[in-house]
Amino acid sequence: MEYINNELCLGPLKKPLLPLCANYMRPIYVYDLDFVAQRYQAMTKALPGTRVFYAMKANPNVEVLQKLKHLGAGADVVSLGEIKRALESGFSPQDIVYSGVGKTRHEISEALTLGIYQINVESLPELERIGAMARSLGKRASVALRLNPDIDIKTHPYIATGLKDNKFGMELSLIPDLVKCLQTYSDSLELVGISLHLGSQMLEFSGYQEALKRLKTVYVDLQKKFDTLTRFDFGGGLGIFYDRLDVELEESLLKDYANITLETLGDLQCELQTEPGRWLVGHCGTLIAQVQYVKKTSAKTFVIVDAGMNHLIRPSLYEAEHLIFPLKKTMEVMKADIVGPICESSDFFAKERTLGKVQEGDFVAIMDSGAYGYSMASLYNLQELPLEICL
Ligand SMILES: Cc1ncc(COP(=O)(O)O)c(C=O)c1O
Missing domain, CATH: 3.20.20.10 (Alanine racemase)
Structure with a gap:
């Protein structure tokens, strides 16, 4: 993660994220395919002679799968749905391990x-x-x-x-x-x-x-x-x-x-x-969300964003911590709970987090959500699924 000209960038090639929000409609998962390639190459170099079957449950995005197939990976699948997705993405049955x-x-x-x-x-x-x-x-x-x-x-x-x-x-x-x-x-x-x-x-x-x-x-x-x-x-x-x-x-x-x-x-x-999943794609993705409200109570400040546990369930399910940064660098900081719109008190991304000061309309990136992010998303509260963009 790095800010260039005060804009947050993703991956080793430092790709800016803010331009992706020009026509923002709803939360977006952004994946950096060059970063995926870098991780895959590091792994195959460290494990010479080992056949890598990418655990696609981590992130079954077709472009991510195509990239890994192109680099030489097989696929580790756990359902007929994943078999079909792997085949659609160019893997052959002989590239697939079925767990x-x-x-x-x-x-x-x-x-x-x-x-x-x-x-x-x-x-x-x-x-x-x-x-x-x-x-x-x-x-x-x-x-x-x-x-x-x-x-x-x-x-x-x-x-x-x-x-x-x-x-x-x-x-x-x-x-x-x-x-x-x-x-x-x-x-x-x-x-x-x-x-x-x-x-x-x-x-x-x-x-x-x-x-x-x-x-x-x-x-x-x-x-x-x-x-x-x-x-x-x-x-x-x-x-x-x-x-x-x-x-x-x-x-x-x-x-x-x-x-x-x-x-x-x-x-x-x-x-x-x-059968690696998280190590290959976890850092390569980020979830962009937009601040809807900054709500102050006698106890806390809440930054309420339009993404929720329905889009990224890891904090609610595993008490996982994800770094969160505003897409535009700010000098001032604030302490807040960053929460979503879902009708559950477990719908949070971070508690008592110090982050760059944001206000209504600003965008934030919930980092390192390339693995077990979109693939665990749901329609709870009938919120729409997030968009996905590959860079
Ligand atoms: C059978 C199997 N293989 C591989 C994986 C991938 O694990 P990770 O993403 O931690 O590498 C999983 C994940 O749960 C799994 O169940």
Whole structure:
């Protein structure tokens, strides 16, 4: 983030945001595709030989997807809707890894018919369902077992997925039953990989390293039984800093993550796969909103903007903090709660925040909202969805 000529700019190429508001109608998500490319290239450089499947739940904007496809990414999807969006955006079925705990018969049938590269299986009944359905369709499904090593990565509980009381993945004690099922359906199931995803917004890696070690042992054991097993998907989850934009600091975090991964798995001689979302796109987007009112009460000052929790739910849902700046630099500052129009007291972007002084009609940027922003937007209160613009 930087002001040039007193105007807030986005990304490494410092693209000005204010001109986008010339005919402002409603809140706008702005994504900087050059910034996305920079992040993708940093990640592929840090993880040589690893196939990157972009977790499109973070941001399924078609232009973002096309950019990542063009750069060489695959797609990690969790629904038929995401499969369709990925295909529309230029990915082929062989570029797609399909995760998710609740795949329906219809979704599995479509995935099998399309010939999706890899289905990450999250339960024994799902494995049985895929085996039976593939058999009746005369197909052989390429499956990876998503394993849950019961490891805490110290993130917000709503985005932790690798603990035994989470619904995700399968306990290691289930492996003998999984092996039996794979053998029962050996004509219709091909075990190609194991997979792991411990959660999101991971900024510390001791738990992650322990998980890799545990699953490496599992991988080596399973490979003795299944010579088709050639892929190790170590998931996504690498976090970003929301309280600053320091590209060097984040690239050094990436380096630590990559070193741990490659030191632990590098000798496996398999296809390494990763499923990052937030790290690739989080900083590359911002949500522009317009100040409607500055409301003063005996307790507080509220800056009421036209974007709300319906557009960006992260502060309400995860108590996430996003930096907020006026698009036009101001010398004076104010302290306020920045809130939306939605009829919930949880509809806030920041509380007791010191920010550049704004007034009715001014625009603000709610920074670092390129991941889990638009993709989690809703129609609550029948407010319109925000616009999206790619730069
Ligand atoms: C299976 C799976 N893979 C990858 C991701 C991407 O996580 P992140 O955006 O934190 O990298 C998620 C996110 O929840 C996920 O559920």
